[in-house]
Amino acid sequence: MNYRAWLCGAVSACALGFAAHAETITIATVNNGDMIRMQKLTDDFTKDHPDIQLEWVTLEENVLRQRVTTDIATKGGQYDVMTIGNYEVPIWGKQGWLMALDDLPAGYDRADLLPAIAGGLSVEGKLYAVPFYGESAMLMYRTDLAEKAGIKMSDQPTWTDIKAAAKAMTDKDNEVYGICLRGKAGWGENMAFLTAMSNSYGARWFDMDWKPQFDSPEWKATLTDYLDMMKTYGPPGASSNGFNENLALFQQGKCGMWIDATVAASFVTNAKDSTVADSVGFAQFPNKDGVDNHGNWLWSWNLAIPASTKKADAAKAFVAWATSRHYTELVAASEGWAASPPGTRTSLYENPEYQKAAPFAKMTLDAINSVDTKKPSVQEVPYTGGQFVSIPEFQGIGTAVGQLFSAALAGNMSADQALQAAQALTSREMTKAGYIK
Template sequence: MRTQSRRRPPRATLAAVAAGTLLAPLLSGCWVGAGGAGSGGDAVNVLMVNNPQMVELQKLTAAHFTKDTGIKVNFTVLPENDVRDKISQDFANQAGQYDVATLSNYEIPIYARNGWLKEMDPYVGEDPGYDEQDVLKPMRQSLTGDDGKLYGQPFYGESSFLMYRKDLLEREGLTMPANPTWQEVGEIAAKLDGAEPGMKGICLRGLPGWGEVMAPLTTVVNTFGGTWFDEDWNARLDSPEWLEATKFYVDLVREHGEAGAAQSGFAECLNNTTQGKTAMWYDATSAAGSLESADSPVKGKMGYAPAPVEKTESAGWLYTWAWGIQNASRNPDNAWKFVSWASGKEYEQLVGDEIGWSNVPAGKRASTYENPDYRAEAGAFQEMTRKAIEQARPDDPGVQPRPAPGIQFVGIPEFTDLGTQVSQEISAAIAGRQSVESALKKSQQLAEEISEEYEGR
């Protein structure tokens, strides 16, 4: 461990690093932006990810928001990787082509630090009907910049929890603890192997990606006492806690997890659980809506428990797709009107009435969990989801101080590349191509490169 004095790079250095890292995927290829200098008149240009709830928003906007306000919304809808690249290009250059974009709680603090986002506190203060205090506290905190100001509003939010076949546990004479430890989950997984023909005890992500295998694994590392970096930016992937947590995760999924685990991500585990191929699944709370949908074979058979722990009181992650307004927007006032509508109570009621309460972009407002219509349709998981989000601790997710916020990620721009490279090593260990010790040795070397940058070397 290094013992000489350390300091965080000056803010200007961080801004340069952020811009360079976030733009890297684009600078390696060709990108041609659409023509024009941004929105004009009453129009607002919105760049967003193509997930189902966003597509529903696009369909509802003209007949409701535009009809009521006269503000036309021009949507550009792209897959996640593509939209992140295009947002970083436009916002880093402050080109102003897009007024609003979908950003996560990973990007928003970084973008705010670089001056790319419009502060939202003045708008919130002048819009009491928006009811900012109704937004769950962890969501508000995760969308706040280093300066304590608000730079994003959530569209929907999620944490993570354990999903399990309560009918099979009952049949096998097993009981899920109210607050399970990972050791207890491992024991139950072993006993549920073969509970039905071809069934495995648990599904855990093994697919490479900073947002795939590293998301659940990092929460396991946190609660086992590990951290990516200590408060002085020393890389700690070679610590005993990282080794213990990673060996536990890799051994559990290799011995009692799904077939093809090294190629399994969220979508594969959802399919396995829905189709009765796995008895338990630790993943995003947002998955519960699919498991409990009307056409799900496991509807009514699932139980839900908090994210398993070891040394911490809670372990669930925190994630939100949120709206950010570009600082260079030529229509910030109209952009706020769209954001306040798309993240407000009125929009949730609209979705509930026109599409169904299971489709409501939940996980962000306390009032959602008090709505009797939502509670009736999401009764199996809604209270557990709310608790998971409220107990998430993005600024203090482990047992030691951290140099940057984040539960399932490290809130620095370099993490997208670092997390992806480390995930490839972990996935190789899950596939049996190398040992956990070898994977972490290589990963430590990768993380030390980041340590040196942040120590000012």
């Protein structure tokens, strides 16, 4: 198939005229494995688009969020394509900051996108970003260590099961830690995990009057158990560990369990990078005994185009290529089907080759489909979102609270002190923003 001819169908790439002078588009992206891989495969794009050059700005997650938020809010025009999450897309789409992407070519097959993922990227039926990969969260654990400890892990474990397994798997003399969890401060780092964990404990961020709930017994139980597990069975320096740091620890065989994004599954089972690739099991995100909620988590990293760009056609050509079925097949040919970007397209999960290569495929799809972002807590809430709260103020508040909880993990304050400070800080900011009357 001639991809250039396919793309010319509807994305207006042909209108570029394939000019003699190359046009450079600047792409801001996150420094995780899937995005690094995409950069290595872009010869496939540029050979069909000699008139488009790609300039990459690759940043750590917290830094990326800060930079792209500042750039788009001030209409700085620094980037033509941004890698953003499903937290930002609907908020920025409503603000008119993003270009609608309803005119991608017919061959793009928008209907193939998983409904849960596409729904989070749409405003009033218009698509404002396209997903590079989607994820929920789950437990990844060492089957060899579980067997050695005499543990049979349930497909739907409770936090009581997790605590017992963490204790049994810990062997600090050999630098094996029973559990690795995010500790690095950030609304999308430790607070993504802790918000999901709090949901599984029956907690909520706000009551129906937008009053913070950090003084609730559910939040106290969440943070207390998290700190106890991490300080007793976790690795040293955990307050500095985010997704990438924990991924490296797990791949090096230093974690008995890791609860994080489902996208990590292909990296921990890849024998080229992971020393424990043949000894990884999967289970759903844990829940608290008596709470019927496995911790809502729904995230996607997406490619979006700022409304202010002057290179819209070139940017659309790129995002269509990078999130297409063609790209999925390109990754499969280069790295194997298990490495294909997960969580975005129905066709991938119907593909027998992917099912055979990816033992985590069904668990991932089940986790994504089980998320109800309209009801993240078993209690009534005035907001939507899984591991975040879908309001503009959450980015600042979530990061500030994350800094308090990271400080508690580092031993600089107690759980009670961190929760009290979080309650006061969040109450102040929500009052200032007009939510609390």
